[in-house]
Amino acid sequence: xxxxxxxxxxxxxxxxxxxxxxxxxxxxxxxxxxxxxxxxxxxxxxxxxxxx
Numbered sequence: 001x002x003x004x005x006x007x008x009x010x011x012x013x014x015x016x017x018x019x020x021x022x023x024x025x026x027x028x029x030x031x032x033x034x035x036x037x038x039x040x041x042x043x044x045x046x047x048x049x050x051x052x
Contacts, residue, residue, distance in 0.1 A: 012037070
């Protein structure tokens, strides 16, 4: 769980900025950010931690 917190802290501002750029709507950007990290959390087991 600590890894997810670190991932969020590292990337949330950049992802939010990009989503805000796309939507021009702070509420929608925040909702999309939450959905993005939710999907990452439920899919984290599929990520390969040992890159080729």
